Amino acid sequence: xxxxxxxxxxxxxxxxxxxxxxxxxxxxxxxxxxxxxxxxxxxxxxxxxxxxxxxxxxxxxxxxxxxxxxxxxxxxxxxxxxxxxxxxxxxxxxxxxxxxxxxxxxxxxxxxxxxxxxxxxxxxxxxxxxxxxxxxxxxxxxxxxxxxxxxxxxxxxxxxxxxxxxxxxxxxxxxxxxxxxxxxxxxxxxxxxxxxxxxxxxxxxxxxxxxx
Amino acid sequence: xxxxxxxxxxxxxxxxxxxxxxxxxxxxxxxxxxxxxxxxxxxxxxxxxxxxxxxxxxxxxxxxxxxxxxxxxxxxxxxxxxxxxxxxxxxxxxxxxxxxxxxxxxxxxxxxxxxxxxxxxxxxxxxxxxxxxxxxxxxxxxxxxxxxxxxxxxxxxxxxxxxxxxxxxxxx
Numbered sequence: 001x002x003x004x005x006x007x008x009x010x011x012x013x014x015x016x017x018x019x020x021x022x023x024x025x026x027x028x029x030x031x032x033x034x035x036x037x038x039x040x041x042x043x044x045x046x047x048x049x050x051x052x053x054x055x056x057x058x059x060x061x062x063x064x065x066x067x068x069x070x071x072x073x074x075x076x077x078x079x080x081x082x083x084x085x086x087x088x089x090x091x092x093x094x095x096x097x098x099x100x101x102x103x104x105x106x107x108x109x110x111x112x113x114x115x116x117x118x119x120x121x122x123x124x125x126x127x128x129x130x131x132x133x134x135x136x137x138x139x140x141x142x143x144x145x146x147x148x149x150x151x152x153x154x155x156x157x158x159x160x161x162x163x164x165x166x167x168x169x170x171x172x173x174x175x176x177x178x179x180x181x182x183x184x185x186x187x188x189x190x191x192x193x194x195x196x197x198x199x200x201x202x203x204x205x206x207x208x209x210x211x212x
Numbered sequence: 213x214x215x216x217x218x219x220x221x222x223x224x225x226x227x228x229x230x231x232x233x234x235x236x237x238x239x240x241x242x243x244x245x246x247x248x249x250x251x252x253x254x255x256x257x258x259x260x261x262x263x264x265x266x267x268x269x270x271x272x273x274x275x276x277x278x279x280x281x282x283x284x285x286x287x288x289x290x291x292x293x294x295x296x297x298x299x300x301x302x303x304x305x306x307x308x309x310x311x312x313x314x315x316x317x318x319x320x321x322x323x324x325x326x327x328x329x330x331x332x333x334x335x336x337x338x339x340x341x342x343x344x345x346x347x348x349x350x351x352x353x354x355x356x357x358x359x360x361x362x363x364x365x366x367x368x369x370x371x372x373x374x375x376x377x378x379x380x381x382x383x384x
Contacts, residue, residue, distance in 0.1 A: 009352070011248045011354035011357070012246070013248075014244060014245035014246075015243060015245065017242065028242075029242070135245065136244050136245060136273065136324060137244075
């Protein structure tokens with residue numbers, strides 16, 4: 001029984017090394033990248049070693065960017081940021097697609113994967129600026145990000161009064177907090193109705209004036 | 213789109229890998245990347261077991277091993293010095309060297325060597341471990357790969373494959 005018309009599954013694994021060899025030491029990988037490509041879809045799993053202590057509490061604010069650079073001298077594209085898993089390793093999962101980019105000539109596309117601290121992101125044009133580790137991998141076809149950028153779908157809130165409020169001139173939308181609190185809508189009553197100022201009947205009150 | 217979650221069916225016992233580098237290839241310093249492409253040539257089913265024949269292709273890219281002694285000496289002097297960024301010029305003046313450390317895998321001047329190996333395999337799998345053998349299109353995925361530099365010009369490691377069902381799509 002003939003099964004395959006060429007393999008549609010490929011597995012890649014690349015080691016990430018520090019940019020400078022420690023003096024007198026052996027160069028050991030700081031992390032690994034695993035890439036699985038099934039047909040046009042691909043998934044990348046990036047993982048740094050625990051012993052680095054990137055997410056130690058001494059510098060909790062630093063974010064670590066994962067960047068992909070094509071052909072060794074193209075502009076690096078930021079894929080995402082490392083997040084911590086339970087064991088303290090930096091982890092990133094990235095889905096991509098290779099559809100329509102297979103050259104068919106069998107020429108591998110060489111990519112360089114960089115992990116850099118975020119505050120050094122401005123230095124990425126220069127060689128070696130802020131790069132913690134890097135690795136080289138040559139894939140069969142070019143890689144394209146398949147995340148949708150243009151659409152930002154919001155969760156629809158089914159509120160009865162909301163439509164009315166938006167059309168009502170008495171209610172105006174305000175943003176009382178700077179910076180604005182996410183996922184919150186604030187309203188201010190703009191023009192107060194007359195009945196707002198009329199106090200109700202109160203026998204103790206001498207005059208029927210409005211109290212400011 | 214997310215990669216289709218594949219139901220894993222059967223994990224093969226690990227395959228020890230032993231590769232000998234071809235002639236004129238330099239010694240392995242550190243391995244940059246490994247690529248594995250398993251392929252099933254043909255398979256046969258009978259009542260008890262399935263026979264699978266195929267091959268896996270392993271591509272290894274590596275950097276040449278360095279001679280440790282000399283570069284280390286120079287590095288030690290360079291990096292232990294507080295004024296390491298200042299270079300003494302030939303005329304005795306000190307200049308600030310603006311050059312940065314080379315990016316890369318610590319060895320950007322070096323070439324990446326790539327070797328490819330292909331090994332056939334021929335195994336039998338009990339059908340107990342596979343569900344739905346009726347609509348069965350076997351596929352192999354990689355569970356784990358490790359590869360290290362062995363003695364001399366050799367590579368040692370292990371490979372774990374697993375068998376999955378990849379049925380054909382009914383619709384396009």
